[in-house]
Amino acid sequence: MASVTLETRENRRAWGFVTPALLWTVAFFVIPFLVMAAISLATRKGRDIVMTFNLDNYITFFEKAHLLKGLFVSLEITFTVTIISVILAYPLAWIIAERVPQKWQRMALIMAILPFWTSYVVRSYSWLLVLAKNGVINNALLHIGLIAEPLELASTRTATVIGFVHFFVMLLTLTIYANLVQMPPNYRRAAADLGANGFQVFWHVILPLTLPGIMVGAFLTFVLCIGDYITPQILGGNNELALPQVIMLQLGRRADFPMAATLSIILMVVVTLAYIACARWLKMERT
Amino acid sequence: MISPRFSKIASWVYLAALYGFIFLPVAVLVLFSFQDGRLPVPPFNGVTLKWYGEVFADSRLMSALGNSLMVAIGSSLVACVLGFCAAYGLARYILPASRLQRGLLVAPMTVSYLIIALGLLSTFNWLGVSLSLWTVGIGHVVINLPLCFAIIYASMGDHQKNIERAARDLGAAEWQVMTQISAPMLMPSILAAFFLSVTFSWDEFIIAFLLSRFDVTLPVEIWSMLRSGLNPKTNAVGSVVFLVSVALLLILELIVFRRTAKK
Amino acid sequence: MTAPVSIRNATKTFGDFTALDDVSLEIAVGEFIVLLGPSGCGKTTLLSLLGGFLSPTRGVIEIAGRDMGDVPPSKRPTTTMFQDYALFPHMTLRDNVAFGLKMRKVGKTERHAKAEELLDMVGLKASATKKPHELSGGQRQRVALARALAVEPDVLLLDEPLGALDLKLRRQMQDELKAIQKRVGTTFVHVTHDQEEAMAIADRIVVMNEGKIEDVGRPEDIYMRPRTLFSASFMGEVNFFPGTIDALTDDAIHIHTALGAVKLPASVMADQNATAAQKITLAIRPEHFRASTGTGPRITLGKAKVEDGAFFGTHHRAHLSPADYPDMIITAHMPQSAIIEPGAWIDLTLDPASVVILPGHPAAKVQEDAA
Numbered sequence: 001m002a003s004v005t006l007e008t009r010e011n012r013r014a015w016g017f018v019t020p021a022l023l024w025t026v027a028f029f030v031i032p033f034l035v036m037a038a039i040s041l042a043t044r045k046g047r048d049i050v051m052t053f054n055l056d057n058y059i060t061f062f063e064k065a066h067l068l069k070g071l072f073v074s075l076e077i078t079f080t081v082t083i084i085s086v087i088l089a090y091p092l093a094w095i096i097a098e099r100v101p102q103k104w105q106r107m108a109l110i111m112a113i114l115p116f117w118t119s120y121v122v123r124s125y126s127w128l129l130v131l132a133k134n135g136v137i138n139n140a141l142l143h144i145g146l147i148a149e150p151l152e153l154a155s156t157r158t159a160t161v162i163g164f165v166h167f168f169v170m171l172l173t174l175t176i177y178a179n180l181v182q183m184p185p186n187y188r189r190a191a192a193d194l195g196a197n198g199f200q201v202f203w204h205v206i207l208p209l210t211l212p213g214i215m216v217g218a219f220l221t222f223v224l225c226i227g228d229y230i231t232p233q234i235l236g237g238n239n240e241l242a243l244p245q246v247i248m249l250q251l252g253r254r255a256d257f258p259m260a261a262t263l264s265i266i267l268m269v270v271v272t273l274a275y276i277a278c279a280r281w282l283k284m285e286r287t
Numbered sequence: 288m289i290s291p292r293f294s295k296i297a298s299w300v301y302l303a304a305l306y307g308f309i310f311l312p313v314a315v316l317v318l319f320s321f322q323d324g325r326l327p328v329p330p331f332n333g334v335t336l337k338w339y340g341e342v343f344a345d346s347r348l349m350s351a352l353g354n355s356l357m358v359a360i361g362s363s364l365v366a367c368v369l370g371f372c373a374a375y376g377l378a379r380y381i382l383p384a385s386r387l388q389r390g391l392l393v394a395p396m397t398v399s400y401l402i403i404a405l406g407l408l409s410t411f412n413w414l415g416v417s418l419s420l421w422t423v424g425i426g427h428v429v430i431n432l433p434l435c436f437a438i439i440y441a442s443m444g445d446h447q448k449n450i451e452r453a454a455r456d457l458g459a460a461e462w463q464v465m466t467q468i469s470a471p472m473l474m475p476s477i478l479a480a481f482f483l484s485v486t487f488s489w490d491e492f493i494i495a496f497l498l499s500r501f502d503v504t505l506p507v508e509i510w511s512m513l514r515s516g517l518n519p520k521t522n523a524v525g526s527v528v529f530l531v532s533v534a535l536l537l538i539l540e541l542i543v544f545r546r547t548a549k550k
Numbered sequence: 551m552t553a554p555v556s557i558r559n560a561t562k563t564f565g566d567f568t569a570l571d572d573v574s575l576e577i578a579v580g581e582f583i584v585l586l587g588p589s590g591c592g593k594t595t596l597l598s599l600l601g602g603f604l605s606p607t608r609g610v611i612e613i614a615g616r617d618m619g620d621v622p623p624s625k626r627p628t629t630t631m632f633q634d635y636a637l638f639p640h641m642t643l644r645d646n647v648a649f650g651l652k653m654r655k656v657g658k659t660e661r662h663a664k665a666e667e668l669l670d671m672v673g674l675k676a677s678a679t680k681k682p683h684e685l686s687g688g689q690r691q692r693v694a695l696a697r698a699l700a701v702e703p704d705v706l707l708l709d710e711p712l713g714a715l716d717l718k719l720r721r722q723m724q725d726e727l728k729a730i731q732k733r734v735g736t737t738f739v740h741v742t743h744d745q746e747e748a749m750a751i752a753d754r755i756v757v758m759n760e761g762k763i764e765d766v767g768r769p770e771d772i773y774m775r776p777r778t779l780f781s782a783s784f785m786g787e788v789n790f791f792p793g794t795i796d797a798l799t800d801d802a803i804h805i806h807t808a809l810g811a812v813k814l815p816a817s818v819m820a821d822q823n824a825t826a827a828q829k830i831t832l833a834i835r836p837e838h839f840r841a842s843t844g845t846g847p848r849i850t851l852g853k854a855k856v857e858d859g860a861f862f863g864t865h866h867r868a869h870l871s872p873a874d875y876p877d878m879i880i881t882a883h884m885p886q887s888a889i890i891e892p893g894a895w896i897d898l899t900l901d902p903a904s905v906v907i908l909p910g911h912p913a914a915k916v917q918e919d920a921a
Contacts, residue, residue, distance in 0.1 A: 013461060017376030021369040021392055021432060028429045029395050032406030039409050092305045095298045110540070111306065115313045117532035120490050121506045122525030125513060126312035129319060129327055132517065136315050139329040170309060227399020229493055234513065244401050251405075251497075261409060264402045275397050446634060453636035456601060457650035457701060458624045471640040 040261035049257055057262035067259075070246035071266065077157065077242060078226045081164040082218050088165065089172035090214070096173070097180040109177055113170040124234040127163045128154055131235070155237030163235045164225055171224075172217040179213025180206075219278040223271055243267055313529065320522035327519045338523035348524060351508035355489055358420055358504055362427035363435075363484035367477060369428070370435030375469060378443035379451065389440070396433040403429055404497040411498070418500040426494040431484040438483070442476035482539040486532060552580045552736045553614035553627060553704035555600065560609035562595050569595040571761035572609070577705075582731050582738045584748040587758035587784070593741045594709060596758070600739060601630045601707050614704055624653075627704035631711045635694040637682040643669060643693050644678040650701035668696035671730065688719045695727070699734060708740040712747060724750045745785050749773065757781045773835075777820050779908050782833040789880050791832040791851075792911040798826055803907065807832060808875040809851045809898075819907045831908045837865065837883040838904040839896075849905075851898035854880060859890030866890045872898065 043052045061067045092112065100108045115123065130136045131153035138150040153159055183206070191205045229244040236242065241249065243263060250260035319327035323335040342348055373392055377385055395403060407426050411418065447469070454468045455461075470477065492506040499507060505528065512521050555577040562570040570592045577583050585593040598604040599611055602623035611618045613627055623630075629650065638646050644665045651661035669675045672692035682690055691711060698706055711727075712720045728751045731738050742748055748755050749769040757765040757772060757780070765772055765781035776782035779790070793807035803814050803824075812832075824830065854870035857879070861867075865883040868890050872878055880898070884890060 011380060011382065014376045014380030014382050017372045017380075018382065018388060021373035021436065022388060024369055024428065024432060025391055025395065028407060028425055029398075029403065030391075032403075032410040035413055036402075036406040036409045088305065091301055095302050099295070099298045099302075110536075112309060114533065114536075115309055115529075117486065117529065117536055118313060118316070119506055119509060119525060119528040119532075121492055121509050121513070122316065122521070122528060123312065125509075125521060125525065126316040129315045129517065129522075130312055132328060134326070134328045136311075136329060166309065166312065169305070223397060223399060227401045229401060230510075244399075247401065247405070257409070257412075260405060264405045267399060268402050271397065271399060446636075449632050449634055449636040450638060452603060452623070453630065453632055453697075454638070454649065454653075456603075456623045456628075456630050457697070458653035459649075460624065460653075463653065468638060472638065474640070 036261045037265060039258050040265050042258045042261075044256045044258050047255060057259050058266075060259070061262060061266065066241075067246060067263070070241050070243040070263070071270070073157075073240050074226050074243040074267075075270070077160060077164070077232070078222055080161055081168060081225050082221045084161070084165050085168035085172050085221055086214060086218055089169045089217070090176055092169070093173045093176035093180055097177055105181075109174070112173050116167070116170045121230055121234075123167065124163050124231050127159065127166065127235055131159050131162070154235065155239060157236060157240065160232045160236035160242075163231045164228075167231075168217075168221045168225065171220060172214075175213045175217035175220070176210060179210045183209050215278050219274065222274050226270065227267060316522050317526045317529070319519055320526045322519045322522070324519070327517050327522045338519040339527070341520050342523045342527060345520075348505070348508055351503055351505045354420055354502050355505040358424050358427060358495075359485045359488040362424045362488050363431060363481050365424075366428045366431035366435045366484050367439075367481045370432055370480065371439050371470070371473075371477060373436050374440035374443055375465060378440055379448060392436050393433040395429050396437070400430060400491065400493045404494040407494075408497050418498055420499060420502050420504075422498040423495045423504060426498050427488040427491060430491070430494065431487060434487070435480040435484055438480040439473060439476050442473055447472055478542065479539065482535060486535055490528075490532070551627070551702045551704050554579045555705055555737060555739070556610075556612040556615075557596070557599075558610045558612075560596070560599060560606045560611060562592075562599060562604060563607045568761050570599070570606075573761070573763055575756060575763065575766070577737060577739065580735045580737055582728070582751060582753040583740065584752035584755050585739065585741045585758060586743065586745060586748040586755050587764075588743055590760075591758040592761040593743075593758050595761075597630075597707050597709055597739060597741050600705065601628050602626045603630075628707055629698040629701055629703040630707040630709060631694050631698045633710045633713050635682075635690045635711075637690055637693055637697070639682055642679050642681055643674060643685075646682070646693060647697045647700050649697065654701065664700060665696075668700050669693070671733075672696045672726075687715055688723060691715065691723060692726075695730065699730075699736065703736060705737045705739060708738060710741055710743070712742070712744075720744075720747065721750070727751055749785075757784060759784070774904075775820070775906060776833065776908070779831060779833070779910060779912050782906065782908060783912075787836050787881055789834045789836065789882075790912045791834070793830055793832060795824060795826050795828045795830055798824065805830065805832070805907070807851075808878065809872050810874060812849050812851065814849065814902050814905055814907065818903065818905050820909065824907075824909065828909070829911050831911055833906040833908055834900065834904070836867070836881045838900055839870075839880075839882040839898055840885060847902055848899050849902045851900070853895050854898050856890055856892050856894045856896060858892055859884075861886075870896060870898075 038051070039049060040057055041051075041053045041055065042049045043054075043056060044050075096105055096108045096112065118126070128135070132138070133150045133152070133154065135154070137153060138147075141147045142150065187205055187209065191201045196204065227244060229242075229248055232242040232245055233248075236245075238245075244267070247260050247263045247267070250256045250263065318331065320338055321334045321336070322331060322338070323333040373388075376382065377389060382388065404426060407422065407429070410416075411422055416422065450472065451464050451468055454464045459467065490506060491504075492510065495504040496507050496510065503511075505524075509521065509524060509528075512518065512524070555575075557573060557575045557577075560570055560573045561568070573592070573596060585596060587593045595604065599606050600613075600618075602618065602621060602625075605619070618626060638649065641649070644662060647665035647668050648656075648661040651664060656664070666675055666678055669678055672695060674689060674692055674696070677685070677689070682693065685693065691714075694711065708727075712723050715723060724747055727738075727740075731751075740751065752769055754767060755765075755769055755772045756763055757776075757778075759780045764778045764784075765776055767775075767777075772781060773785050776785060782788050783790075791807040791809060793805050796804040796806055796811065798804075798816070801816050803816050803819060805812055805814065852872055852874050854872045855876075857869040857871055859866050859868035862883075863886075865886060866888055868882050868884055870880040870882055872880065873895075882896075884896075
């Protein structure tokens with residue numbers, strides 16, 4: 001029948017467009033993931049990997065305090081960073097969207113995210129310059145006589161959090177701003193017209209409407225933060241290790257590939273849980 | 288009630304404070320890249336360009352810079368072509384399980400780079416593939432493909448679908464529709480995807496670190512420089528990277544967004 | 551170039567939904583056909599079948615005597631003018647219009663000459679190097695027309711091309727469209743839901759509803775002598791008087807409605823096979839209640855009281871309630887000079903030739919659609 005031939009031919013052509021990308025994703029994302037999952041079930045014997053297919057590594061993870069602690073350190077840092085970043089970024093986005101004159105807004109936004117474009121490694125290093133024992137802050141504080149001895153700012157969790165917050169304030173300002181400006185001004189006028197005061201308008205109208213932007217940004221923050229090795233490694237030092245640092249340690253000094261794979265799977269599970277929690281705000285839509 | 292005047296002043300103070308926070312490390316980085324001395328920390332001893340001279344004389348750094356550009360441009364091109372084709376197929380045709388396909392294509396976006404890197408490392412080890420810039424490039428396509436696909440797919444509206452129908456109706460074959468209508472029409476978003484992908488790849492560390500061996504990219508080379516501690520040369524190379532990225536951003540702003548805004 | 555179109559028993563289903571139900575239609579060479587109906591009536595589906603964007607589930611479509619069953623849009627002798635114009639945003643007007651010729655491997659000089667000739671025809675020659683976003687809606691519409699005609703199609707398909715324009719511009723474009731069609735002689739198949747537009751441009755109107763063709767004919771036939779209740783109500787305001795046939799003679803038909811018995815000439819019967827006791831409906835346009843002042847044959851439906859009235863420029867529009875059946879509201883258009891005062895009584899006098907007798911009684915739904 002005519003309908004079958006025309007429409008199936010179209011379909012076959014469509015597969016031609018989609019298949020290369022799908023194949024790439026399967027070959028270099030799905031299969032590697034499965035390989036890694038399989039290796040997490042293996043055991044390290046010297047420098048070799050023996051496929052034992054058991055859950056020993058996972059059991060070890062929950063038994064060994066220094067491994068489990070990595071996860072908790074990561075979670076604590078990530079939640080702290082996400083919350084502080086949202087709290088700092090929302091007013092910034094709001095001021096840019098509301099207080100800065102229209103024609104300067106784009107400029108203000110570009111300025112607010114400009115350091116985003118420094119190299120990731122260099123950005124953490126720059127914070128080291130600021131926070132180091134002989135760095136800018138200690139120098140300034142000593143100079144004005146507020147402290148007598150330099151503070152231990154670098155190689156602390158605080159340093160890690162500051163480094164992260166710096167990065168994610170920029171990211172969140174961008175997503176929240178985008179959400180604020182696409183909100184029709186009439187909603188606000190209508191609410192004010194119906195007798196809501198400034199705070200009520202914010203709480204009942206603006207906040208719920210910008211929640212999707214906040215959630216998208218917060219989720220991105222969570223994913224990028226919990227999986228990051230650089231920032232805790234450069235700024236946090238080796239006093240307490242975040243999960244990615246623990247993973248890299250398995251890979252490097254201990255050469256325990258199966259354990260590194262196990263920890264990665266656990267990291268992946270945590271991110272997936274976060275995704276499920278935020279899923280309803282993260283729908284991808286075509287405009 | 289807070290008086291409007293107070294809230295206005297508070298706004299500007301907050302704005303200034305946050306900008307200060309955002310720019311502090313960059314300002315310190317750039318300032319001490321000119322430090323006439325061995326340490327990039329106060330006091331500031333005066334201006335010299337010697338560290339920039341050292342950066343440009345450093346053959347390892349320069350080859351790492353070249354490698355980074357090569358990997359970034361190459362992997363972004365591949366990601367854009369694959370992403371555009373997939374977006375075209377999924378936005379323009381009815382395919383079985385298209386939701387699942389879209390989900391699969393964007394899935395790497397929700398996974399930490401560290402995990403993607405480890406997965407690829409496991410697989411390459413298992414298959415006996417030796418690590419090189421090629422393996423780094425493959426990894427970067429994996430992280431940039433979802434981005435390119437999502438950006439281009441999001442820009443394919445139904446209005447453009449009708450425009451493509453019109454082209455087909457006027458006798459254009461499928462490849463002509465794609466190359467002469469869809470791609471030029473979607474060029475702003477394709478370019479946006481490309482440049483974004485270049486900046487991501489150019490700056491990416493963990494995949495480049497784990498999947499490379501002898502030839503490395505710039506972030507990895509900078510990482511190894513950090514072992515020597517605080518050093519104005521690192522400031523200088525960091526400032527150069529910043530300038531290059533900002534230049535890329537400016538190009539994106541001028542070429543892509545201006546064009547979009549005009550329409 | 552121009553060609554006839556033959557649609558035979560075309561059916562298109564989407565899952566359980568039948569968009570087009572066994573439709574047959576013959577379109578003559580160079581005819582301006584308008585497919586008219588409410589949204590969802592199948593008119594756009596039929597157009598898509600002609601253009602090749604959909605293929606029929608059953609049935610045959612022939613253009614110039616050739617079966618189009620397996621021919622993709624690019625190979626058909628048709629072009630489509632889309633509702634949103636679908637101009638290529640990144641190309642100049644000249645390149646837009648020349649695109650089809652480029653695809654047919656026509657040389658640059660030749661296709662540019664042809665494009666400029668067509669742009670000239672639609673009055674946009676001076677804008678050849680502009681891009682679509684620099685144009686107004688009406689201008690874009692003209693470019694879309696020029697582009698569709700540039701490849702000299704046998705059949706031009708127009709998918710509600712005037713839908714996005716404001717009323718005044720739409721009326722102006724209708725005239726232009728009609729004039730251009732006469733000039734190029736191409737067969738036009740035009741889809742719209744606006745009956746005034748249909749009447750203004752069509753050689754023949756095809757009224758569609760729920761996937762079927764309700765009525766086909768010249769605009770005046772469809773308006774004055776509709777063949778179905780739907781067709782009568784869709785083509786403009788109409789009053790329905792449900793009734794029953796009492797008796798039939800060779801030249802007359804006796805009917806009774808809620809307003810009493812009337813005798814009408816047999817020629818006003820839409821269905822010539824009617825029998826006594828059959829349910830029928832009298833369809834009377836509002837402007838036909840004016841016969842009281844004229845001469846010639848007339849019938850009366852009794853007296854009616856004016857409920858309210860409003861002046862519309864060309865006429866007074868009044869709501870009347872008949873003396874014999876006060877629950878009914880009749881809409882009537884009275885002459886400009888008439889004095890319409892609420893409470894006044896008017897004779898419901900008609901020329902019997904203006905009445906149409908349609909089979910069946912209106913369902914509540916039909917009246918809602920008409921409203």
